[in-house]
Amino acid sequence: xxxxxxxxxxxxxxxxxxxxxxxxxxxxxxxxxxxxxxxxxxxxxxxxxxxxxxxxxxxxxxxxxxxxxx
Numbered sequence: 001x002x003x004x005x006x007x008x009x010x011x012x013x014x015x016x017x018x019x020x021x022x023x024x025x026x027x028x029x030x031x032x033x034x035x036x037x038x039x040x041x042x043x044x045x046x047x048x049x050x051x052x053x054x055x056x057x058x059x060x061x062x063x064x065x066x067x068x069x070x
Contacts, residue, residue: 026061033057 034054 026065030058030061
């Protein structure tokens with residue numbers, strides 16, 4: 001029984017760590033995208049545009065995540 005349990009435990013640990021790394025990678029992508037959008041400090045309309053673009057990007061990430069889960 002132990003011979004069967006050990007590889008399954010290792011596989012489970014590897015799958016869990018892969019999910020954590022994937023989530024961390026998505027956060028880094030989002031942060032890079034957020035930093036790449038340049039808006040002048042005093043431009044309120046540009047700030048709204050930036051927020052809208054970020055919301056679109058986050059929605060695309062979520063759709064991609066859902067499609068990859070299927």
